[in-house]
Amino acid sequence: MKTRIVFFILILLISFYFFNHFKFSKSSNDLWDLIPSKSSIILELEEPITQYNKMFESSIIKNSAFEIKNHFEEFNFFLNNNLESFLKDNKLIISYFKISNFRLEPMYVTYKRTLDLDFIFRKMKENGYDISERKFNNQIIYEFKKGENNYTLCSIENMIIFSNNSLLVEDAIRTKSNTNLKFRKNESDLFSQVKIIKDIGNLYINESDIFNLLNIESKNKFLNYTQSIFPEKSFFDIKFEDQLLRLNGFSSTLTKSFYKDKSRYDSIIEILPFNTISYLNINSVNEINFFQLNKKNQIESFSNNYELEIGRALIENRKSNKYEEITILKRKPSINYNITDSLLYDGIYKLDDQKINTLIDLENISYKSEKFFIKKDNFIIISDQINTLIDIRDDIEKNKFWIKKLDISKFRNEMNKTHNISFIINFSKFSKQDNSELNLVSSQMSLIDNKLYLSSNLSDKEVNNVQYSNENIVKEFSAKNNITLKPNVIFSHLDNKPEVITQDERNNIYHLSNELNLIWSDSIEKINSNIYSIDYYKNNKKQILFSSKNNIYSYDRKGNPLTGFPIKNPSESNIEHLNVIDYDRSKRYRLITAHKNGDIYFLDKSGRKLEGWAPMKMEEQLVQEPLHARVRGKDYIIILLKNGSLYLKNRRGSNYPGFPIKTNNDFSNKIKIKISNSPTSSEIHLLSDNGTISKVNFNGKVISQTDLYRPEKNSKFKMIEDATGKSNFIFSYDDNYIYSDDKKLFYDNTNNLEFQYYDLSKNIKYFVITDKKFKKTVFLDQNLNFKLNAIDSENKISIMDYDNSLNIYKSINNILSMIEIKK
Structure with a gap:
């Protein structure tokens, strides 16, 4: 009997020991024991997957905190795409550390549960990762490396620590064994607050320099003062x-x-x-x-x-x-x-x-x-x-x-x-x-x-910042001096939204954001070419490239000149035209310059002269920049001279059979190219100043020639292409009139006019005329009927076509603005 009682007491004592040991182990293994006090931002997720999905329903987080998503995807990759099942009914703390002024790196801490690390290791090896292990403070740290990709993992009792940065994992290990390093102990009053149950998560901020964390430019007294109050x-x-x-x-x-x-x-x-x-x-x-x-x-x-x-x-x-x-x-x-x-x-x-x-x-x-x-x-x-x-x-x-x-x-x-x-x-x-x-x-x-x-x-940002005025100006920018260059619309590599490049009379160039806020400005020479968007570094980030008479410039979106730019004019003669060619979309750009003396240079994107074009000497000035077309894998360089000579050359500068073609007409109109399935069906359309339309295929055959009716003895003809290259519009003009078919429109002096043509969606077409002297722009149809109210503008405009509205970018004096017109 005594033996049974002793045995029963022994069983109770052992049970009591294991109960208390289990209870102690569970309570001591708190994820917060691994979070260092020097963490800058901490995100606590009690239901990680549900809260994460809710978080990214917000476009604010989706578009502004994309790095969080990238970090989650890295964690998911490491877990062999089992993140969702692993974190179900689990808890996750993401601790962000300030590595530099504008850079935060995360560390993940969660419960290990049934995670099979051996399986993870096998999968990482199969994916080509080298795995090594080392000891730190009696804990084993595993490091996974493949090229520039690095992951670090440590398993402590029933918890795991994961980060790209091994130093952060070491900090967590140190913190576990030193109470004075723990965030929760040092900031205990932050944990006394009542937490909302059905929220997206809990956020702890442990950083005085909040503007740096938000990536805000705080180099002014006002923001520095505000930050001191936070x-x-x-x-x-x-x-x-x-x-x-x-x-x-x-x-x-x-x-x-x-x-x-x-x-x-x-x-x-x-x-x-x-x-x-x-x-x-x-x-x-x-x-x-x-x-x-x-x-x-x-x-x-x-x-x-x-x-x-x-x-x-x-x-x-x-x-x-x-x-x-x-x-x-x-x-x-x-x-x-x-x-x-x-x-x-x-x-x-x-x-x-x-x-x-x-x-x-x-x-x-x-x-x-x-x-x-x-x-x-x-x-x-x-x-x-x-x-x-x-x-x-x-x-x-x-x-x-x-x-x-x-x-x-x-x-x-x-x-x-x-x-x-x-x-x-x-x-x-x-x-x-x-x-x-x-x-x-x-x-x-x-x-x-x-x-x-x-x-x-x-x-x-989707909330429109509408400013009210009689002209329905939605956005506006004030330059330092009167603007002389049309608002050139480019598209940002960040969000594909339209941005604007322009220049003032003192040759200050401005890069404006989608909201017409200044991104950067620089003082250069007068721009005399189109503004081209390029991806110089082949990293899906855009830069702009253009020329003046003496230089070729290229800037990134922050206003930094690209390495090697500006490229000096390769000729003693002024640059008159510039084009950028990407032959096979490889982003190994060729820069083409055409000069006042008729010389043509081909440069690689670093400015080195290319064989056959160093220079190519022509007998006359060019009407426009040399153009590039590709038909069935073959490249064609198209050159039109003011004396009417048309050249078609290969990359090396040799003429294709059938070229050059001498039209014996004077030209000032740009050509239109119609690319088809073969050189025979691909065409070049030309309009001479006296009204002769010529169509020439890529084999050098003149397909047709048509003389247009000239309304007056001194009238000249103009062909302008839609901004997208969709179609073109032909009209004639003399000193005081513009003619289209049997209609005419009077102006005091047509020399003051700039012409544009837009072929938009829903069959909307605008013939746009800007009178630089009277600073007015009108919108006509092809029969010279007024279609929209005239606007104040003294340079060419740009139009963005949306489903329900037109956004028109215009400039007058030193003001560049965008107006919205509902369809």
Whole structure:
């Protein structure tokens, strides 16, 4: 009996031991034990696959956080495409580490569960990876390498760590054995917040330099000051609603003590200037809190004269494209300020109060710049630039305010109505991440128990930023000087959206984004060629290439000249025409220059002269750049001289049989090429100045010649091709008239005119005439009937054709704009 009792007690003790050992093991193996305190951003997913799929339903995340998707796909590849089943009912923490100013690298931590590492190793070997192992702090680290692809894995108890960067895995191993290194221990107050159950995930931010993390260009005082106000450490729940991404949470406990406060309504946002691009509002019911939030020394009796509210904004100067700071204060209406305000002229006042000057200055420096202000109701708008205030005043008189923009109004309605701190930024104006779909980003904060309650919204770029005007101008850009080059539309390699290249009269070139924001500018020579898009480095990133009379230029999208550019003119004679040929779409480009003396050079893309074209000497100037056509794998170089000689040459510069053809007519019209299945059926169409249409096939046979009816003795003929090459339009003109069939249109002087032709969808065709003298562009059909209202423009235009609208890019004086016309 005693033996049985002893045995039973022994069984109980053993059971108790294993129960407690299991319980201890399970509780001690927490994923957070592997997360280092130096993590910059941490994403916690309790239901990884469900939350990940929800996350990427948002176009904001889908287009702006594509690296997250890439990282998931790498993890999935490593798990032999079993990520979904592996993470089902599992938990995942992704910890991002700041490797450099604008680069974050992830580390994945999850429970191992039934993961068969031996199977993974076999699959990685089958995929050509070299596998090695090493010990670090008594843990085995596995490294997988194949060319530039590196993966690192470590299994600790029932958890696994995965990263591309082995140093991050080592950090996690160190953290497991050292409590002082753990994020959760050092930031314990962030874990005391109530988590929302049905959110997308939990986000922890442990980084003061938040603008770097967002890839925002923060090299100005305003954004640096704003960043200093943000809490360094914060927790967010993530939710997605419609086109908004919402983040709600708390900061860690603030280092300074604040009095009990109350969030308030923002009254300043209603009067912000139309060209505002970023805005910070701080308000409080407590004067000490107000100055602490502003990180400024308290001004005695400030609240006697002013409300405890300040607005700081960054606005875009329309004339210089620079960003300028303004400050707005709200005065108490009971005081007569006319006695103390120093009027300079025409509603511009000088700010004499040096204490207010100290509050306004973003940097605590001894030198205080002279400041001025204008009045709007009880508000004063302060700047150190009088011209800025004059522009703002003009907008106020026209009732043009930031809040009246459609996207701003809609975004504001989604924000909290009250706060102590509110910040809104037009993300696209500052982001270095050009392919981001983010439009507006806001962050609002309210003081609660010496923490900041945080609420952030992120909106999609799909919300149109419509500006209202009589001409329905949707977008606008102001150059430094009058624009002389048409808006050349190119398409970004980032999102395939249209962007614009143009130039002003002082030869400043501008590259503008889809929103007509300046990407870069440079001072060069006058452009005399088309703007070509190339992929010089064969990496699916586009660059532009063009010429002046002395050089060939090429820039990447950031405005950096490509290596070896500009290429100097290979001839002593000016470059008159340029073409870029990609013979077999291999991106081994050939650059063709045609010169005033008739010389033609072929260069490789680095500028080296090619055999047979160094130079090819012609007896006359060319009408246009040499063209390239390919028929049945054979390359043809087509050259038309002003004396009517037509050449067809091979790559080496030798004539094809049947060429040259002498037409004995003068030519100024560009040729049209009709490519077909064979040289016999492929044609070159030519129109001489006197109206003779010739069709020549690639075998050198003149298929037909037709003389057009000349309406007047001195009239000349013009053939213009649709921008897409779809079709062409032929008309005639003399000094004062344009003729099409039996119709004519009068002009004072046709020498002032520029002609274009657009053959658009839904059988819409426009004959476009721009009068450079009177700065007007008209849209006609082929019978010279007016089809659209005339617009103000002095250069050729560009048209983008969409299903329900036309976007027309135009320029007049120093303004380039895009207008939208509904179909």
